[in-house]
Amino acid sequence: MKNRIITISREFGSGGRTVGKRTAEQLGIPCYDRELIQKIAGKSGFAEGYIKSLDETAPGGFLASAFSNRTFGQTNEDYLWNIQRKVILELAEQGPCVIVGRCADFILRDQADCLTVFIHADLAFRAQRIVQVYGEREDSPEQRIRDKDKRRAAYHRFYTDMKWGYAKNDQISLDSGLLGIDACVEVLKMLY
Template sequence: MEKKIITISREFGSGGRYIGRQIAAKLGIAFYDKDIILKTAEETGLSEEFIEKKGEYSPAKSIFSYAFVGRDSTGISLDDYLYTAQRKVILEIAEKGPCVIVGRCADYILRERTDCVHVFIHGDQRVKLERICALYQKTEAGALKLMKDTDKKRSINYRYNTDQEWGNAQNYTMTLNSSVLGYEKCARLIMEAAD
């Protein structure tokens, strides 16, 4: 494996986490998603629930929401502290060996490494809605709201922490439409890019 680290950013409902898990299993390498939450909780003493809720999502659906979060005397907010802690965990994970890392700005955090493939998985709205309805037992209206809210908060969080646009093809090695390609082909293309 030429590129030993694969980062996957994804639209909600696109199957990015599933694709990442399949790649890790096929390559026999570590898979990090929720594990980052656990490791960050251990390092910071913050609750797993708090980290899961705040670690990848903005406080609200506007970049201005960060202006209203509490800050300590040095100007650091709890969101800033959490990002710094997650960044440290991701950098440590990358040093351990080959792995797949899902979300949490890992593509940006590891951008200077030459042994990474950074992927953005997106999909067609109709297909994503069907998947969300099935996985989360939502009505179509509920699934649409959940999808839009989740992606909006991920996008804002990404912009705040990286000053980059989430989903912009220039930030990734490749972007793939899982609705068109299917999960298996996406996994195969990513593995080929890493080889």
């Protein structure tokens, strides 16, 4: 596979999706984020709402390892993971693109010419951003951020056996709060 792919993992509220979309627009290549849910729904037969409800959440939560229903076969989450993997591999085959989240960095690690990126920022920046950009309530955005990041980390660990956000797992880590969204986009364009 010769196509250049940018994969973006991100902390909730850091602007990783925005960085990915703007980078793709300026490079003239597609960006896949929520579009992956539509493609997974089309291949799996599951409703988009159901897939979104499981979005980047580790199967079974806390009790998954102790009381796994894998004894009885593949779970819906495992089935969707396999379809997600196939969709991401197909998109990478089709041409250069940006893929946000969904363990694309891990899935494409040996399959494509990837620039793996992690976007992060301090909690105050992210809390302010989710209130302003997403219309989140102002009373406890920090808790929503912690919960969402915890789910993303558990999902990543469950399917990749790698620590989410660990600097050695990505080629570059950018602090969007310090650098700004536009500067992050410029760095990725330069490295592409």
